[in-house]
Amino acid sequence: MPAFRTAAGRALGIRARSLVGRLTHPLLPHDYLGLLNPLWGRELRGRVVRVVPETDAAATLVIQPGRGWTDSYTAGQYVGIGVQVGGRFHWRSYSLTSTPVHDDGLISVTVKALPEGFLSGHLVNGLEPGTVLRLAAPQGEFVLPEPPPAKILFFTAGSGLTPVMSMLRTLQRRGAFPDVVLVHSAPAAKDVLFREELHALAARCPGFRLHEQLTDEAGMLSPDDLPRVCPDWAERETWTCGPAPMLDAAERAWQAAGIADRLHLERFSVDLSGAGGEGGTVTFRSSGKTVEADGATTLLQAAESVGVQLPFGCRMGICQSCVVPLAEGSTRDLRSGLASVAGDRVQTCISAAAGDCVFDL
Amino acid sequence: MAISDIKAYAHLTPEDVEALGRELDALRSEIEQSRGPDDSAYIRRVIAAQRTLEAAGRVTLFASLFPPAWFLGTGLLGLSKIIENMEIGHNVIHGQWDWMNDPEIHSSTWEWDLAATSASWKHSHNVVHHTWTNIVGKDRDVGYGLLRVTRDYKWKPKNLAQPAIYAVLALLFEYGIAFHDIDVSAVKKGKKTKERAAEQMREMWGKIRKQVAKDYVAFPLLTGPAALSTLTANFSANVIRNLWSNAVIFCGHFPDGAEKFTLEEYERETPAEWYLRQMLGSANFHGGKVMSFMTGHLNYQIEHHLFPDLPSNRYPEIGVRVREICTRYGIPYTTGPFLVQYGQTLRTMLKLSLPDAVLVRTSDDAPETASEKKWELRAVA
Numbered sequence: 001m002p003a004f005r006t007a008a009g010r011a012l013g014i015r016a017r018s019l020v021g022r023l024t025h026p027l028l029p030h031d032y033l034g035l036l037n038p039l040w041g042r043e044l045r046g047r048v049v050r051v052v053p054e055t056d057a058a059a060t061l062v063i064q065p066g067r068g069w070t071d072s073y074t075a076g077q078y079v080g081i082g083v084q085v086g087g088r089f090h091w092r093s094y095s096l097t098s099t100p101v102h103d104d105g106l107i108s109v110t111v112k113a114l115p116e117g118f119l120s121g122h123l124v125n126g127l128e129p130g131t132v133l134r135l136a137a138p139q140g141e142f143v144l145p146e147p148p149p150a151k152i153l154f155f156t157a158g159s160g161l162t163p164v165m166s167m168l169r170t171l172q173r174r175g176a177f178p179d180v181v182l183v184h185s186a187p188a189a190k191d192v193l194f195r196e197e198l199h200a201l202a203a204r205c206p207g208f209r210l211h212e213q214l215t216d217e218a219g220m221l222s223p224d225d226l227p228r229v230c231p232d233w234a235e236r237e238t239w240t241c242g243p244a245p246m247l248d249a250a251e252r253a254w255q256a257a258g259i260a261d262r263l264h265l266e267r268f269s270v271d272l273s274g275a276g277g278e279g280g281t282v283t284f285r286s287s288g289k290t291v292e293a294d295g296a297t298t299l300l301q302a303a304e305s306v307g308v309q310l311p312f313g314c315r316m317g318i319c320q321s322c323v324v325p326l327a328e329g330s331t332r333d334l335r336s337g338l339a340s341v342a343g344d345r346v347q348t349c350i351s352a353a354a355g356d357c358v359f360d361l
Numbered sequence: 362m363a364i365s366d367i368k369a370y371a372h373l374t375p376e377d378v379e380a381l382g383r384e385l386d387a388l389r390s391e392i393e394q395s396r397g398p399d400d401s402a403y404i405r406r407v408i409a410a411q412r413t414l415e416a417a418g419r420v421t422l423f424a425s426l427f428p429p430a431w432f433l434g435t436g437l438l439g440l441s442k443i444i445e446n447m448e449i450g451h452n453v454i455h456g457q458w459d460w461m462n463d464p465e466i467h468s469s470t471w472e473w474d475l476a477a478t479s480a481s482w483k484h485s486h487n488v489v490h491h492t493w494t495n496i497v498g499k500d501r502d503v504g505y506g507l508l509r510v511t512r513d514y515k516w517k518p519k520n521l522a523q524p525a526i527y528a529v530l531a532l533l534f535e536y537g538i539a540f541h542d543i544d545v546s547a548v549k550k551g552k553k554t555k556e557r558a559a560e561q562m563r564e565m566w567g568k569i570r571k572q573v574a575k576d577y578v579a580f581p582l583l584t585g586p587a588a589l590s591t592l593t594a595n596f597s598a599n600v601i602r603n604l605w606s607n608a609v610i611f612c613g614h615f616p617d618g619a620e621k622f623t624l625e626e627y628e629r630e631t632p633a634e635w636y637l638r639q640m641l642g643s644a645n646f647h648g649g650k651v652m653s654f655m656t657g658h659l660n661y662q663i664e665h666h667l668f669p670d671l672p673s674n675r676y677p678e679i680g681v682r683v684r685e686i687c688t689r690y691g692i693p694y695t696t697g698p699f700l701v702q703y704g705q706t707l708r709t710m711l712k713l714s715l716p717d718a719v720l721v722r723t724s725d726d727a728p729e730t731a732s733e734k735k736w737e738l739r740a741v742a
Contacts, residue, residue: 022579025571026472031465032416035409042465082462087401089462316632318669319487320456320468336393344462345469 030067038132039066048131049106051124054193058112058159059124060097065107065135073100073138075170076163076239076266079109080136080343083119083127089134090119091343095163095241095266096138097194099170110193112159136343142239142266144171149237150178153230155223155250157185157242161193163266164239168201168208177207181230185213185221185242223253234259241266278332280353284308284361285327299331299348303361310348310361317350324348329357362724362732363497363513363621367630367637369733370620371692381690382633385667388682392671393460401461403674407448408466415441418598419580425590435594439601445474446606447657448673454479455487456670477539478568481561485542491669495614495621495642502614503621505530505541509713510706511621511730512723516716523714534603539565605655608703612646613662615706617728618695619644639666640687645680645696652699653677663694705729 020029034041046063053059061081073079079096082089094109113124144152144167154164161184171177186192192212202210211229213221226233234257240250247265254263278295282302293302300322303310313321317335323345331340332354333347339354340346364370368378418437424430450473452458458466472479485501493499497513504510508527509520530537543561547553576595581588613619620641630638640663648660653676659665661676664683671679687694696702709729712720722728726735 022571022574023583025575026474026568027412032412035412084398084401084461087396087398087461091462313484313488314492316492316635318455318491319483320454320459320670321483321488323456323459323467323469325469336390338393345459345464345467347456347459 039064041066044068044135044137046107046133046135048127048129048133050129051127054110055112055191057124057191058110058193060108060110061123061127062098062106062108063133063135064105069107069135070137071100071105073107074143075099075166076143077138077140077166078142078163079107079138080134081109081123082134082136082343083123083131085119085122091134091136091341092119093136095140095166097162097165097169099166099173101170101173110159110162110165112193140266142241142264143167144239148178151232151236152178152180153233153236153238154180154182154184155226155238155240155242156182157246158191159193160240160242160246160266163241165194167239168198172201172205177205179207181209181211181233181236183211183213183221183226183229185215185246187216188214223249226253234262237262237264239264239266278352278354280329280356282353283356283358285358286361293353295332295352295354296334297352298334299346299351299353299357299359302353303348308361312349315349317347320347322348324359324361327358327360330354331357362734363495363511363623363626363730364641364732365623365625366733367622367626367634367641370731370735371637371641371690372736373637373690373692377690378631378633378637381686381692382631382636384686385633385636385683388679388686389668389671392668392675392679396460396672396675400672400674401458401463404449404453404458404461404466404672407444411441411444411449414444422580422591422594423584423587425584425587425594431590431594434591435597435601438595438598442474442598442602443605443655446602447609447659448654449473449657450475450479451657451659452673454483457672459670474572475538476535476565476569476572477542478564481542481565482538485538485544487669491666493627494639494666495619496624496627497621499624499627501541501544505537506544506546507537508710510615510709512713512717512720512727513621513730514713516713520714523710527710531604531607532600534607535599536569539569609656609659611706612699612702613643613659615709615729616644616646616695616697616702617705617709618693619729621730636667637692639663640683640692640694642666643695644702645694646699646702647696648699660699663696 017029024032028042030040030042039045039047045066049062049064051059051061073096077096078093080091080093082091094111096107097110098106098108111120111123113121142163148171156164164182171180189195198210201208240247240263244267247267250263251265254260279293281290282293282299283290284303287308289306289308291302291306300310300312300315310324311321313319325345326340326342328342331346331351333340334350334352340351368375414437418434418441421430421434421437425434450471453466453471454468456468459468464470490500490502495503497503497511504514507530508523509516543558543565544553548555548558576599577592580595581592584591622638622642643662643666645663646660648656653660658673658676661680664676664679667683668679684694724730725732726738
C-alpha cells in the first residue's frame with residue numbers, strides 16, 4: 001500500500017517538523033537550513049543555472065527551483081521573479097517557457113530587455129549563473145484546456161510568443177500534436193525568439209504551420225490580414241499575446257465576427273516603474289470598496305473615507321503598524337517619492353496611489 | 362512641570378525650528394537615497410552570524426555538565442539573544458530593513474526571541490513611545506507605570522520600594538515588556554475594554570508558553586543527562602540579555618538632560634518641533650563599533666528617535682551630522698560614557714523613591730527634568 005506509506009510518511013514529516021519547530025521558535029527550522037543552502041529557506045527561491053542568449057536583446061534564464069516549488073504548473077502560466085538589485089528585491093512576472101512535462105525539474109523564463117526596462121535589462125545582461133532569486137507560485141488563466149482543442153491558432157508578436165512557446169513545447173512532448181497555426185510578428189528575423197526551434201518544429205511536425213511576419217519588411221499584420229495567412233482562423237480556438245494595440249484590435253475583430261468566446265488573451269502587465277500620473281482608483285477587494293484618491297491623499301485616508309479600517313499607528317511613517325501588501329497597481333511614498341508595485345508592502349499612512357491600485361483588504 | 366514651550370526652552374525662533382526640520386528632512390532623504398547593497402549585505406551577515414552563534418551555544422550546552430562548557434554555552438547563547446533582540450529584532454520591527462522588500466526581513470512578518478510578541482511591541486514601543494516620546498502622562502515608557510523617573514510624577518508611598526521593584530524588573534525585563542502593552546491602567550480608566558485586554562493576555566501567554574517550552578523544557582530534555590545544567594544555562598542567558606537590554610534601554614531617556622514634556626507641548630507641535638522634542642528627550646552614550654553593535658546602535662538614541670526607520674548601521678554617520686547640526690543651532694546633544702549615563706539613571710531612580718519634601722530641586726529645574734521656566738528661575742537667582 002504505497003499510498004498509505006506515503007501519507008503516513010508525510011504525517012510523520014509534519015510531526016517531526018513541528019517538533020523541531022518548537023526548538024527553533026519563533027523562527028522556522030527552514031530559517032536555519034537556509035544558512036546552509038539558500039534554496040532550503042523559508043520562502044520559495046530558485047537558483048539561476050544558466051543564462052542562454054536568445055536574440056540581441058533577449059535571454060532565457062534556466063532556474064532550479066528550491067524547496068516548496070510545485071511541479072504542477074500549466075503551460076502558458078507566468079511566474080513572479082524577485083531579483084535583488086542594489087540591495088532591494090524587485091519583482092516582475094514572466095511567462096514560463098519551459099514545459100511542465102519536462103523531467104529535469106528545471107524551469108525557464110525568457111526575458112526581453114526593454115529600452116526603459118531597468119529590471120529586464122539587468123536580467124538579460126547582468127545575471128550570473130548561481131544567483132539566487134525569489135519565486136512566486138505560477139499562476140494565470142492563459143492556458144490550453146485538457147485535452148487541447150483539435151484546431152488552434154496562436155496569434156502573437158514580440159515576446160508575446162513566450163507563453164505560447166511553453167504550450168508548443170508541451171504539445172510536442174505529449175506526442176499527439178493537434179492542428180496548430182502560429183502567426184507571429186517580429187521586426188526582423190534576428191528578433192524572432194526561438195526561431196530555429198520553430199522552423200525545425202514546422203519542418204518535422206505536419207500538424208504545425210508557422211507564419212512569420214517580419215514587420216520591418218512586410219509591415220504590420222492586422223487581424224484583417226488573418227483570412228489571408230490563416231483562412232480558417234474563425235474556426236480555430238485562438239490564444240493571442242502581444243502589445244496592447246494588437247490585443248485591442250484582435251478583441252474587436254473576434255467580437256465583430258461574433259466569436260469572442262473563441263479568443264483567449266494575455267495582456268503584458270503595464271511597466272509600472274514608469275507610472276507618471278499620480279492618484280487613481282484604490283480598490284479594497286475584500287471589503288468591496290472603491291475610492292478615487294488624488295496624489296496627495298494617503299492610502300490610509302482614502303480607505304477611511306469609504307469606511308475601510310486599515311491597521312494604523314503613528315500616522316506619520318515611523319511605526320510600521322500600517323504596512324500592508326499591495327496586490328495590484330502602483331503607489332508612491334510621499335516622503336521619498338519612491339514607487340512600490342504589486343507584491344511590495346507599503347506604509348499606507350505616508351503613501352498615495354500612483355495610478356489604480358488594489359489591496360486584498 | 363516638564364517642558365510646555367519647546368522653542369522657549371531651546372531659545373529658538375519658529376523660523377530656526379523650521380530650518381532645523383528642513384535640514385533633518387534633507388539628511389533623512391540623503392540616507393534613504395544611499396541605502397544599497399552594502400547595507401543589505403550587512404543585515405544578512407548579522408542574521409547569519411547570530412543564528413550560527415545561537416546554534417553553537419545550543420550545541421555546546423549538550424556538554425553543560427562540564428563547567429567550562431556551561432560557561433561557554435551560556436555566554437554564546439546570551440550573546441546571540443542580545444544580538445537577536447537588539448541589532449536585529451528591534452531594528453527590523455522598526456521597519457529599518459523594509460526598503461529591501463524582502464519578506465523574510467520585514468517589519469510586518471518579524472517575530473523575535475522575546476516574551477513580548479512583536480505585534481504588541483509595535484504598539485507599545487513604535488507607536489506609543491516613539492510618537493509621544495517623553496510626554497508625561499502619554500509615553501508609558503516614562504517609568505513604565507512602575508517607576509518614578511521624573512519628579513513630574515507625584516510621589517506615592519509605594520515609590521519607597523522603587524529600588525527593589527527596579528531590580529526585579531531588570532532581571533525579568535522581557536516579561537515586563539510583554540506585560541507593558543496590556544496596560545491595566547487603561548482598563549481601569551475605561552480607555553480599553555476588558556475583552557481587548559483579555560485577548561492581549563491570551564496572545565501574550567501563547568508566546569510566553571512557547572518561549573518557556575523552548576528554553577526550559579525542550580532544549581534541556583534534548584541534552585539528556587545535562588537537562589538541569591542546560592536549564593540553568595538557558596535561564597542565565599535570558600537573564601544576561603534582560604540585564605543588558607534593560608541597562609541600554611534605561612540609558613535612552615532617563616539620564617540627566619533627557620527632557621520630559623507636557624501634553625500641551627505635543628498638542629500644538631509642528632513636524633519640526635517633533636524632531637526637536639526627540640533630540641531634547643533622548644540621550645546617547647559613547648561607544649565604538651563593538652559597543653554600538655551590542656546595543657543595537659541604541660547608543661545613538663538621539664539619531665534613532667529622529668529616524669527610527671533608517672538602518673541602524675548608518676546611525677554612526679548620521680550621528681556626526683546631527684551633532685554638527687546641534688552645535689550650529691545651540692541644541693544640547695546629551696551623551697557621555699555608558700557607566701556615567703547608567704549611573705545617573707540609577708541615581709535618579711533611587712533619589713525619586715523619596716518624597717518631594719526631602720528633594721531640593723523642583724520639576725522646573727532638576728537634573729532629570731526641567732522646563733522653560735528654568736531660565737527665568739536661574740535669572741532671578
